[in-house]
Amino acid sequence: MIKPRPEPVQVIKQRRDEALGVLVSSIPYIQFLGVSFDRRGDELTAIMRYSDKLIGNPGLPALHGGAIAAFLEISAVIELSWSSLWKEIETPSDAAQGTSILSQIELPKTIDFTVDYLRSGLPRDAYARARVTRSGRRYASVFVEAWQDNRDRMFAQAKGHFLTPKSLTAAKGSVS
C-alpha cells in the first residue's frame, strides 16, 4: 500500500479560497454592505469594513442595528454553506467541478433570526464568527458572535434557524 502524497499546500489553499470567493461574490447584498471573509483552514471570520453608510445614529455615532443584524445573518449563512460544502471542497477529484457545483448551490433560507445588541456599534470595522450548533436534515441552528476592538467584548450576538437546502441534504446523503 502506497499512501498517496499529500497535495501541495498552494493547491489546497487555492482551491479553498476559490470556493469561498465564488460563494461570497455571488451574493450582491454582501458586496453592498462591504463584508468580506478571512479564512484560516476551515475557520471563517467575517469582516464588515467601516463605512459612513452603515451609521444609524450620527449623533453618537453608532452603527445601524439593521446593518449589524445583516452582517451577522450573512456570517451565519456563509458559515452554514461553507461547512456543508467543506467535504466537497476537500475532495481533489471533484476539484475541477468544484466551482461549477458551487455556482448552482442553493443557499440556506432563514427561518428566524434573533439579535441581541450588547453595546452600541462603534464607527470602526466589525468582526463576526458563526458556529453551526445543530445541523439536521430539515434545519440547522447557528450562533453568531461579533466584536470590534476587543475579542472579549462582544457588541452583538445572534442565533438563527435555517432551512437546509434540498441540494445539500442530497450531497450529504451521497457522501456518507
Add this chain to the structure above:
Amino acid sequence: MEAIPHAKELGIWFESIGQGVVEMHMNYDERFIGDPRTGVIHGGAVFALLDTCCGAAVISHPEQKGLTATIDLRVDYMRPAKPGQTIRAKATCYNVTRSVAFVRAVALDDDDDRPVATASGAFVAGT
C-alpha cells in the same frame, strides 16, 4: 431619513407616522439580492427595514422622550419576498415601561394576506 444614513442608503422612506405606529417602505433593489438564483432580497435587508420601523414606532410613542436603541429583535421569515415588489413594514409600539419599549412589526409585499416576515423586540425607553 437624512438623520439615519443607513436607512437612507437602503432607500427606506416614511409612509405614515402615528402615536407609536409607523409604516415604512423599501423599494426592491438588485443590490439587496441575497439569493442570486431567485433574485430574492437578503433577509438582512428586511431585518434592517423592520429594525428601523420598530425604532421609529418607539420614538413616535407619546410616552417616549428622545431617541432609542434596539435591545433585541427577532425576525421570523414566513416566505421569500416577491422580487421586484416594494416591501412595506408596519410597526406598533404596544407597551412602554420606565426603561423598556416593546414593539412588534410585520413586513408585507404586494400580497396583504400573507406576511413576508414578522418581528418582535425590546427597545430602550426614556433615554
